[in-house]
Amino acid sequence: MVVSMQIAPPDFDRMFGALADHTRRDIVRRAIDSEEGVAELASHYPMSFAAVQKHIAILERAGLVTKQRIGRRKVVRTNLEGLRVARRLLDQYEELWRGRIDRMTELVTEAKEADR
Amino acid sequence: MVVSMQIAPPDFDRMFGALADHTRRDIVRRAIDSEEGVAELASHYPMSFAAVQKHIAILERAGLVTKQRIGRRKVVRTNLEGLRVARRLLDQYEELWRGRIDRMTELVTEAKEADR
DNA sequence: CATTGATACAACCATACGGTTGTATAACTT
DNA sequence: AAGTTATACAACCGTATGGTTGTATCAATG
Numbered sequence: 001m002v003v004s005m006q007i008a009p010p011d012f013d014r015m016f017g018a019l020a021d022h023t024r025r026d027i028v029r030r031a032i033d034s035e036e037g038v039a040e041l042a043s044h045y046p047m048s049f050a051a052v053q054k055h056i057a058i059l060e061r062a063g064l065v066t067k068q069r070i071g072r073r074k075v076v077r078t079n080l081e082g083l084r085v086a087r088r089l090l091d092q093y094e095e096l097w098r099g100r101i102d103r104m105t106e107l108v109t110e111a112k113e114a115d116r
Numbered sequence: 117m118v119v120s121m122q123i124a125p126p127d128f129d130r131m132f133g134a135l136a137d138h139t140r141r142d143i144v145r146r147a148i149d150s151e152e153g154v155a156e157l158a159s160h161y162p163m164s165f166a167a168v169q170k171h172i173a174i175l176e177r178a179g180l181v182t183k184q185r186i187g188r189r190k191v192v193r194t195n196l197e198g199l200r201v202a203r204r205l206l207d208q209y210e211e212l213w214r215g216r217i218d219r220m221t222e223l224v225t226e227a228k229e230a231d232r
Numbered sequence: 233c234a235t236t237g238a239t240a241c242a243a244c245c246a247t248a249c250g251g252t253t254g255t256a257t258a259a260c261t262t
Numbered sequence: 263a264a265g266t267t268a269t270a271c272a273a274c275c276g277t278a279t280g281g282t283t284g285t286a287t288c289a290a291t292g
Contacts, residue, residue, distance in 0.1 A: 048252065048253080053269070053271090069259090153239085154239060166241085236289100237288100241286075255271085256270080259269100
């Protein structure tokens with residue numbers, strides 16, 4: 001029996017890699033407000049069932065969707081938390097940028113003050 | 117001479133693909149508050165100059181960094197707007213999620229017999 | 233203008249990726 | 263228990279990717 005459950009650290013290579021494909025992004029978008037199984041999802045795309053299944057597996061490994069068995073289907077749902085993890089990294093970069101501006105401003109201010 | 121300048125529509129495949137590599141993400145992070153040339157950037161990574169140069173070219177094509185010639189160097193700078201474009205897509209997904217919740221609430225509130 | 237320094241680019245190699253078809257497993261239906 | 267439906271997985275194929283080395287361009291300097 002499982003005693004401790006480790007939360008995997010975010011794998012950004014997998015996350016962004018999973019998002020770097022139009023079909024997979026569309027699956028993420030659809031799975032936000034649908035409760036479709038793998039075959040139903042597959043019906044939307046001009047490729048084989050197996051291909052879509054692989055895309056879903058990639059999204060699942062990236063933590064962007066989850067699958068839940070319901071009867072003989074497996075319903076695919078977008079994992080909001082996964083999306084947030086990816087977004088937060090981009091937020092952090094923008095935050096770093098803001099910090100850079102602040103530091104530049106600070107330098108200018110210090111220079112001005114030192115100049116009096 | 118160029119008369120009209122088209123802004124390229126965001127290529128999310130390229131954007132997320134570019135972000136799906138640890139070295140490239142690190143270059144983006146560094147280039148936020150450094151003014152390093154290609155060779156200087158390359159010195160931080162355990163790979164050849166040419167390899168880093170290719171990474172930077174990929175980031176540039178994805179719109180995530182820009183290069184500016186300064187003397188004999190080319191200074192690499194992170195393109196904030198590129199980061200924002202990527203982030204906005206993730207924001208949109210989260211927005212869709214919010215809409216889903218709203219719609220669910222609406223259904224419950226209006227006590228409709230909808231089945232989908 | 234020849235040399236040095238910084239960047240670019242081409243050719244090549246191994247592995248990963250996106251697609252295919254075919255076969256196997258799991259769960260309902262009769 | 264047999265048949266049907268939904269999903270999973272393996273093997274294969276062509277192309278893209280991430281790395282290498284080598285050569286070419288371009289700008290500053292003696």
